[in-house]
Amino acid sequence: MNLEFYKYQGTGNDFVMVDDRQNAFGLQNLPLINSICDRKFGVGADGLILIRNHPEYDFEMVYFNSDGTQSMCGNGARCAVAFSHFLGIISEETHFLAIDGPHKAVYKDDIVHLEMNDVPGIAKDGEEYFLNTGSPHHVKFVADVAHYPVVEEGANIRYSSKYSPRGTNVNFVEVLDDQDLNVRTYERGVENETLSCGTGVTACALVHGSLSGQNHIRIKTLGGALEVKFKKEDEDRFTEVVLSGPARQVFQGSIAID
Numbered sequence: 001m002n003l004e005f006y007k008y009q010g011t012g013n014d015f016v017m018v019d020d021r022q023n024a025f026g027l028q029n030l031p032l033i034n035s036i037c038d039r040k041f042g043v044g045a046d047g048l049i050l051i052r053n054h055p056e057y058d059f060e061m062v063y064f065n066s067d068g069t070q071s072m073c074g075n076g077a078r079c080a081v082a083f084s085h086f087l088g089i090i091s092e093e094t095h096f097l098a099i100d101g102p103h104k105a106v107y108k109d110d111i112v113h114l115e116m117n118d119v120p121g122i123a124k125d126g127e128e129y130f131l132n133t134g135s136p137h138h139v140k141f142v143a144d145v146a147h148y149p150v151v152e153e154g155a156n157i158r159y160s161s162k163y164s165p166r167g168t169n170v171n172f173v174e175v176l177d178d179q180d181l182n183v184r185t186y187e188r189g190v191e192n193e194t195l196s197c198g199t200g201v202t203a204c205a206l207v208h209g210s211l212s213g214q215n216h217i218r219i220k221t222l223g224g225a226l227e228v229k230f231k232k233e234d235e236d237r238f239t240e241v242v243l244s245g246p247a248r249q250v251f252q253g254s255i256a257i258d
């Protein structure tokens with residue numbers, strides 16, 4: 001049997017996308033997800049996304065990390081919006097469902113503006129921070145992120161007893177100024193550095209914005225530029241959080257599956 005798929009990338013965070021409006025893809029088939037995402041033996045991707053019908057929303061995004069675990073993916077959601085536009089499911093605006101609840105988004109000129117869920121607070125531990133932007137994120141400020149050992153130190157924090165057993169994603173942030181950051185992220189579920197992480201840059205922007213007093217932060221990742229706008233309420237609570245950036249189709253294909 002052949003599985004038709006599309007490949008998308010959002011600032012270098014890459015995903016195999018499947019139009020699964022017929023609910024044909026087995027959600028428990030983790031070996032299949034692993035093998036499709038494998039960069040040597042499969043298509044190769046940080047994650048796999050199914051687009052499914054939903055009675056109350058334009059579509060449902062079902063996201064899997066490359067190891068088959070599930071969480072919210074900001075870049076994946078931006079790609080899901082672009083893919084749903086390509087499939088003709090949505091036009092410019094959409095209201096869709098993800099694992100962390102409903103999201104609204106606008107797709108215009110190849111840029112997806114994605115409304116994230118409100119963030120209830122930031123936990124501080126010395127000079128390091130933890131918050132949940134749909135997925136869990138540790139945020140650590142460093143002086144020279146380009147030369148930082150992201151994979152080694154990211155794995156140390158991700159597997160530390162503090163975050164056991166669920167683990168966390170880990171972001172290393174270099175502050176350029178009050179509104180600009182360089183960010184590199186170690187991702188749980190990929191167990192490696194990815195070129196960009198949408199929920200991760202959102203977490204970094206909220207921490208930095210709460211320290212610098214700004215509510216519009218530009219973030220450079222290894223895979224490109226993203227922006228986060230938000231409203232800061234009292235007690236480090238954030239509403240109207242919007243993640244913006246490009247999401248593009250790279251190719252389409254078909255893979256033989258058993």
Ligand SMILES: N[C@@H](CCC[C@H](N)C(=O)O)C(=O)O
Nearest residue numbers: 071073074075135197198199
């Ligand atoms: N790349 C994603 C985050 C995907 C989920 C994460 N790896 C987790 O398991 O928490 C993004 O763009 O947000």
